Amino acid sequence: MPINLPRISKLIYEASGNEVWQCFGGEQTLDNIQFVKTNPFVIESNGINYLLTSNKDDNNVAAHDFVLLTSKKPIRKDVNANHLNIKRWLKHPSFVVATPDQVIASWKDKFNFIKENEEANIKGLRPPQMGALHSILAHIQNPEDKAIVVMPTGTGKTETMLATLIANECNKILVSVPSDSLRNQISNKFITLGLLKEFGIVGADCMNPIVGILNSGFQTPQELQDFISKCNVVVSTMDILTGCTNAERTILKDSFSHFFVDEAHHSEAETWKELIAKFDKGKVFLFTATPFRNDGQSLKGKVIFNFSLRKAQEQKYYKEINFLPIREYKKELADKKIADKAVEQLKADIEAGYNHILMARCKDKTRAKEVLEYYQAYPELNPIMVHTGIGGLSKKIDAIKRGEHSIIVCVNMLGEGFDLPNLKIAAIHDERQSLPITLQFIGRFTRTSYDELGNASFITNIAYPPIHDELDKLYARNADWNLLLPRMSANATQKEINIKEFLDGFQNINQSEVPFGEINPAMSTVIYKNSNYEWNPSNWQAGFAGIEGYEYVFSDTNHTDTLVIILGKIEKVEWGSFETVQNLQWDIVVIHWDLRPNINRVFLNTSLKAFSGSTLMDAIFGEGRTSLITGMNVFRIFHEVHRLKLYNVGTKRGIGQDITFQSFFGKGVQDGIRELEQGNLIKNNFFGVGYKAGEKVSLGCSVKGKVWSYQRGNLDELTKWCKEIGEIVENDAIDPNIVLQHTLAIEKTSQRPDVMPTHINWHSSMYEFAEDRFRFNFDGVSFDMADVELNLLNPTTNGSLQFSLDTPQHSVHFELQLGVNAETEEKYFQIIKTNQTDCTVLYGNKSADIRDFFQELTPTIWFADGSQLIQNLYVKLKVFPGVIPLDSIITDTWNSVNIGNESQDIAPYIQDSIQYYFINKIRNDFQVIYDDDGKGEIADIIGINDSDKVIDIHLYHLKYARNGTVGNNIDNFYQVCGQAQKSLKWKHKDGKEFFNHLFKRKTKTLNGVSCSRIVKGTEDDLESLLSQAKFTKPINFHIYIVQPSLSKANASNDILLLLGNVHHYLATVGNIELKIYSSL
Missing domain, CATH: 3.30.310 (TATA-Binding Protein)
Known part of the structure; x- marks a missing residue:
């Protein structure tokens, strides 16, 4: 039975868990084994006798040249069964005694700059390694600052460190790493010099360095000094180094000629930074794949070499990446769908001959336990969970490396320092929301250690993508990760290089x-x-x-x-x-x-x-x-800022009206007021948010000349921003009168207005968040804003102001009360719950009873004259608009339609309904038609067209005719007018929120029967529209009221005035022209 022997390494020193090693040869296998004797236990192979002992102080060692230490007393049975665990060599003829200086002397003139040439089958240093080595050697000759070496994961950072050690004949190197696993991996590389000897880069007679492995602290500074004196290289985790006393830190500083910090994107952490600052700057080398941090801090030092991720991929250091997203808005279902998709890919890879391993990563132990359950449905793949603190962790890791588990569920592990080429499938259950962490994470799966291992695959849920815009692009469906990853990394790295070059120009x-x-x-x-x-x-x-x-x-x-x-x-x-x-x-x-x-x-x-x-x-x-530069020309800064929302508007004296409800409490003022509403107000200062060149920007300006933004940046970015602003402000081809604004009349009130309420809206601040930010819980059943809605209850012109919060199964009733405090004479408001249905609201890390929630975030009630009530603030127009233009009313005969029947319900549809008739009327006008009828709807019917430059969205609000007849009953219009006005909010939300809403509600259910809401088009069409709305195309909204009870020829003035108010609001707040579909 053959026996595998460990590499020929000598344990020179061992104390307090710390070790010093030197390697004299590689691993080997003994065959043709003969048993010579059992006491002492000696075997023979190819003429050489080997003593096997479990006692490192065995008296028989002196009599033998080849001695191996075993984990337990050797016996024939274990040898024959290959169960013998050999720990290390105790004695070998290759062992020599050498001081660190003698080792360094053996390196002189023994380094060969051999460059890899695949065509000529020459193995050597790869281009990034060669480039980094030359940059490091040049820097060492004139080290003015800490050196930063940027090499993406998989391009050979460790081998570059080894090459530097020998080529520069470094006196003594300290290497710090962030984890135990990385310490083991890098120390093994230094002990053997990796591939340098195999490739002939280092001469065969060049001695391997004496490497100290620091696993714990020492009892005294003198012990540390003695340990270091025995070594050419010391490898430690940063946790151990940062735990050193001041005296020990001084020893470190004075003892080492060079300090290599691996995974240095951690180095701006306060404890790391303090330790690194102890060393002379010229000694410090920061090796990293990502020279930027999640907290925005940049690495201190000079970038002496930067090999971009794009170059790494172009030069085939990374395999291609397959992105396999799922979309599931119900988080309780998402984990199962991710697991199923990941296992499907794993099985396909295995069937194709690739021995791949799937890693499912979770943010904490609780999530890992939840996720593991879904993978345990595949026992043939032997899923296992690993995390720091779990019992038998080292044995589990060893089993993973042996390939005994095809699925690993882990928590913040198997990242830096874990080198397992078969890890090729990542199931991302909890998104990693930082670009540096994401690039590190992805890098582990795309390395080309073995070409036959195939491509990496990533599975995640794109319904709830990370916050950062860059990762939002990464997680967009059908995204080409092979393109996006290099571009993002290059951008981030270039930012760091730009600021360093900018700062280099300062003298002091x-x-x-x-x-x-x-x-x-x-x-x-x-x-x-x-x-x-x-x-x-x-x-x-x-x-x-x-x-x-x-x-x-x-x-x-x-x-x-x-x-x-x-x-x-x-x-x-x-x-x-x-x-x-x-x-x-x-x-x-x-x-x-x-x-x-x-x-x-x-x-x-x-x-x-x-x-x-x-x-x-x-x-x-x-x-x-x-x-x-002052005056109106400063307002040119809003040139080519699209989808602009003004949040702060200052005006000088004027007569006109700002009809946007946001202006007085800071919510966005919309992107244009039409010519007919302009008065004598003069612009003084504006601030708003919009999109320019595909990026979200915030801009403000004042006639006094100041221009500002909420954006922040470094000094280099500030100067570039200033230049761009200067170009715009002094461009005489730009009209400064591109943003017009008016004001509203605002007063506190203790009485409701004697005007008919038309609709009620959520508090304006709630629209700043995604619909799933707020969860409404009824007896354990939870709904987000996509499935609940606010409605007025029994509205009248002078009665109490009542409203309800409704789901398909629940309704909570409220009253908004206004009054005057008898003692303070202060006007007040309060929300009263008027029925017994309970509801709890969950938002952020808060929870509140629904009444308390509405007391704080009180809904806004709108009235037929365009005025609104926000708590006890009554906001109204100074000048009321006129009737709706008659050319905005489109007539129809409504043949075969029961105009008293509004909804088509679900398939099979009610074919004489207004909705069914109208969908078929417009079917050929749109690429996508969506039935959104129901609680939480945007509109009853949504039509969507996608053109080269814009996405057009048409919202149709339908209302049946009371008693099924045409006439002048104004009650037929209050609710539908409110719905049309409410739907304008979608213009001012991100486009992705609109399409996310459609995806959440894609199935329509009535009385236990379901059908798709997509009447025309497919889910893939919506996916494409979602991606375009996020990143490339603006969205134009169009709003319609469909009310067959209106006769255009005989409409009453009251109805035309009501429609005129809605028409005026949509035009001024959203620059949308309302259209009405009526009878003749």
């Missing part, structure tokens, strides 16, 4: 108390025209009043275009007069000079409030040489 940056790389100002500026072609930034203090009052003053200039001033001042707190309680107020001033052919502008950004920069400009550019 290291003297600043505030790290320039961490400055993250709000994007804001005022703009000056400049007539001078020279500047004197060092003279800035001459133009800064009160500079002597600052305790800290620092300034530096980048190249010739950006001056950064940092100021610190001790100030008294505003809430008292104390000598011992004070604030240290920090402020920043950034001046960027944009001087190009035909362009000479200066931008001023500052955190100082009410700061006037005129004297500062005079001091730097000369008196009278700059002039502040």
Whole structure:
């Protein structure tokens, strides 16, 4: 029976769990084994005797040249059954005694720069390894800062470290890693020098380094010093290193010539940062696949080499990635669907001859237990759960590596440092919401350790994608991950490189108390025209009043275009007069000079409030040489900002009306007011959010010249943003009068208006979230906003204001009461629940009784004249609109239709209903038709067309005729007018929310019978529209009222006025022209 022997490694030192090793040869297999004797236990193979013993102090060791340590006393039975566990060599003729210096001496002139050439079958360093090595060696000659080496997972970071050790003949290297598994993996590489000897990169007579493995701390600093003195390389987790005392940290700093930090995207964590700062910057090398962090912090240091993810994929270091999404809005069903899809792919891979392993990753142990149940439905694949703290973890990991389990459910494991090429299928049950973590995670599955292992596959639920926009693109259905992954990583990495290059231009940056790389100002500026072609930034203090009052003053200039001033001042707190309680107020001033052919502008950004920069400009550019750009041209910044929502509007004196309900409480003011509503108001300041060049932007401006955004960025991004703003503001081809605004009359009231209520809306802040943010729980049954709705109860012109919260099975009744407090004379409001149905609302990490919820987030009641009641704030138009234009009314004969029957119900449909008739009337006009009739509907019928540049969505609101007759009963219109007005909210929500709503409700159920709501088109059509709405195409909304009871020829003035109010609202708030379908 053959016996596998471990590599020929000598354990030089062992104490407190820490070890020092040196390798003298590789693994081998003994065959033709003969038993020589059993006491001591000696076997013979090919003429050589081997002593096997479980006692490392065995007296027989001296008499033998080849001695192996076993885990238990060796016996013939175990040898024959191949159950003998050999731990290590105790003695071997190859063992020599050498000091670390002698080892280094053996490396001299033994490194060969052999470059890999696949066509010529030459094995050597790959291009990223060769490039990184040359960059490192060059940096070592002039190390001004910590070096950052960016190499994506799988391109050979560890081998690059090994090559650096030998090529540079490094005296003593400390290697830190974030995990135990990575420590074992990297220490083994250093012990054997990996592939360097096999490929001839390192000479055969070059001694392997003496490697210390730090598994725990030492009792005394002297023990640590002794340990280090025995080694060429020490490998440790960062947790052990950061746990060192100050004395031990000093020993580390003084003992090592180089400090390699692996997976260095962790290095800005406070404990890591403190330790790294102890070392001289020139000693530190940060190796990472992703030089950016989830918390936004960037790595400190100089990027000396950056091999992008795109290049890695182009050069075949990564396999192709298959993205296999599922869409399931019910979270309780999503895990099963993910598991089924992942197992389906696993079985297909196995059938195709690929010995793949599936990993299902969960965010915590509770989720892992839940998810494991779904995989246990496939016992033939032997699913297993692993996480830190689980019993027998090491044995489970070993079993996984042996291929005994085809499915692994894990918690935050099998990532960094876990090298198992067969891991090719990832079932992502809990999304990883950071780009760095995602790239690390994906990298584990796409490495090409063995070409025959095929491609990686990823399965996740795209109904609830991560928050970050970049990952939203990644998780879009049919996304080409092979394209998106490199592009995202390159963008993120390039941002880091850009800021480093920008900061390199500053001369005195290291003297600043505030790290320039961490400055993250709000994007804001005022703009000056400049007539001078020279500047004197060092003279800035001459133009800064009160500079002597600052305790800290620092300034530096980048190249010739950006001056950064940092100021610190001790100030008294505003809430008292104390000598011992004070604030240290920090402020920043950034001046960027944009001087190009035909362009000479200066931008001023500052955190100082009410700061006037005129004297500062005079001091730097000369008196009278700059002039502040003010006035209406500043409003040009809104040029080409599409789907703009204005959140803050300031106006000067005027006569017109701002009919948008958002303006007075900060909700979005809509994207245009038509010419007929304009009055004498003058723009003063605007702030809003919209989309420009496919990206969401926030912009504000004032006639005084200030331009601002809620966006933040580093100093490099600020200067680029300023240049873009300057180009727009001074472009005379742009009309500044692109945004017009009016105001509303607002007053507190203690009485309801004597006007008919038409509809009730959720509190405006609720529309800022996805529909599943709010969950309404009735006796354990939960609904989100897609399946509940608010309705008025028994509306009248002067009765109590009652409303209900309704689901298909439940209804909770309320009353909004208004009054005056007799003691304080303050006007108040309160919500009263008027029936016995209970409901609890869950939102975020809060829960509330439904009455308390509505007391805080009170719905808005709208009235027939366009006014609205928000709690006890009554908001009305100053000038009422007229009747609806008659050309907005379209007539029909309604042949064979029972106009008293509104809904077609479910298949088989009610064919004489208004809905059935109208769907067939418009069937040929749309690519997709959707029946959304029911509680929580957007509209009764939705028609969708997709063109090259825009998605057009048509919302049809239907209402039956009371008594089935045509006439002038205005009660036929209040509800449907309210529905039309309510549906406008969808224009101002993200397009994905609209299509998510349709997906959630894709099945229509009535009395236990179901059918699809998609009357024309397919789910794939909706998927395509969803992706386009997210990332490429704007959406145009069109709204209709379908009411056969109206006679266009004989309509009453009251009805036409009511329709005129809705027409006016949709036009002014949404720039949508209401159309009415009526009878003749």
